[in-house]
Amino acid sequence: MSDRIEKRIELKAPVSRVWRALTDYREFGEWFRVKIEGPFKPGEVSRGQVTYPGYEHLKWEAIVQKMEPERLFSFTWHPAGVDPKKDYSKETPTLVEFKLEKTANGTLLVVVESGFDKIPADRRLEAFRMNEGGWETQMKNIESYVARKP
Amino acid sequence: MSPASRNRIARRQTRAPVFAALGDETRLLLVAKLCRGQPSSISELTEGSKLTRQAITKHLRVLERVGIVHSIRAGRESRFKFNPEPIKDIREYLDLVSAQWDEALSRLKAFVEQ
Numbered sequence: 001m002s003d004r005i006e007k008r009i010e011l012k013a014p015v016s017r018v019w020r021a022l023t024d025y026r027e028f029g030e031w032f033r034v035k036i037e038g039p040f041k042p043g044e045v046s047r048g049q050v051t052y053p054g055y056e057h058l059k060w061e062a063i064v065q066k067m068e069p070e071r072l073f074s075f076t077w078h079p080a081g082v083d084p085k086k087d088y089s090k091e092t093p094t095l096v097e098f099k100l101e102k103t104a105n106g107t108l109l110v111v112v113e114s115g116f117d118k119i120p121a122d123r124r125l126e127a128f129r130m131n132e133g134g135w136e137t138q139m140k141n142i143e144s145y146v147a148r149k150p
Numbered sequence: 151m152s153p154a155s156r157n158r159i160a161r162r163q164t165r166a167p168v169f170a171a172l173g174d175e176t177r178l179l180l181v182a183k184l185c186r187g188q189p190s191s192i193s194e195l196t197e198g199s200k201l202t203r204q205a206i207t208k209h210l211r212v213l214e215r216v217g218i219v220h221s222i223r224a225g226r227e228s229r230f231k232f233n234p235e236p237i238k239d240i241r242e243y244l245d246l247v248s249a250q251w252d253e254a255l256s257r258l259k260a261f262v263e264q
Contacts, residue, residue, distance in 0.1 A: 005248045009255050013262040021262045031257040109258075111251060116169055116244065 004114035012106040019070045022098050034060040042067050046075070065095070073098045076115075165240045171216045172237070176201065177209050181218060181232065189222055189229035 011018055021027045025036040029048065036048035041064060048060035062077035076093040094115045101108040171177060180195060196206045210230055213219040217236045221228040 005244060005251060007248075007251050007255055009259060011259055011262055017262050021258060027261075031261040032254055033257075109255070111255065113247065113251065116165065116240075 004112055004116070007111040009109050009111075010103065010106065011109055015070045015100050015102050015107045018100055018107045018109060019073075022073050022100075023067060036060060040064045040067065040073075040075075062096075063093070070100055072100070165243055168216045168218070168236045168240050171212050171218060174209070174212075176205075177213055180206070180209055180213065184219060184230060184232035185234070189224075189231040191224075191227050191229050193227075195230065 013021075021031065023040055025039050025046070025048075028034075028040070029036050029051070033050060033052045034048045035051050036046055038046075040046055044064055046060070046062045046064055050056060050058040050060060052058075062075040065074040065076060066072050074095060074097040076095050078093050094113050097110075097112045097114075099110040099112070101110070172181070176199075179199075183195060184190060192203055192207055192210070195210070196203050199206065201209075210219060210221070214221060214230075217233055219230045220233055221230050223229075
């Protein structure tokens with residue numbers, strides 16, 4: 001099983017436009033459906049409230065990591081960290097990275113969320129590629145993986 | 151990110167221990183052995199391995215703690231049985247997070263292309 005999720009999406013908008021939609025806290029809140037208290041700053045905690053109808057009691061909390069203009073925006077958060085009554089401080093946060101690339105028609109946006117486990121994931125997680133096929137197939141994958149790397 | 155699904159996730163236990171339990175080659179090998187066959191004893195699982203019974207037992211306990219294997223008493227020895235649920239569960243969880251990103255990104259697309 002991979003411990004990361006990767007999404008690629010082509011946006012018909014210039015890189016500068018996408019960058020603003022990602023890093024201006026008000027614009028981010030528009031499409032992400034959160035009301036964030038203030039601007040994103042690397043190294044600082046971003047707090048806010050979910051605005052999705054019916055779920056306004058849920059909190060938004062993330063720590064902004066990197067803001068490399070028109071290239072990379074990243075933050076860490078608890079993907080399950082939505083219930084204000086629960087303490088997530090002992091859980092390892094995941095890292096969300098937005099990477100931007102200029103294309104002929106606009107922008108290629110790559111989003112990677114990683115760190116669902118706290119151990120550096122590379123080869124071993126290959127074995128748990130479960131995105132396609134059933135359980136049997138996955139177990140064959142594990143077998144061939146361990147056979148390759150005894 | 152649909153808070154509805156995020157909320158579903160919040161109610162579940164943390165998956166990190168399951169990911170961590172699987173993050174070891176010996177344990178992956180044990181899972182590979184156990185997932186197809188009958189419940190196995192420690193001796194059977196130690197066979198062909200360079201590790202001692204004690205080491206194998208330790209790894210089995212790690213898997214047992216997160217529910218990937220269950221031990222069953224069979225006479226004087228314990229046998230270990232594979233349970234796919236925790237692994238299915240983390241897979242389902244990743245599918246959910248993945249679907250949430252799809253939703254959020256389609257909103258972003260509409261937002262910047264409008």
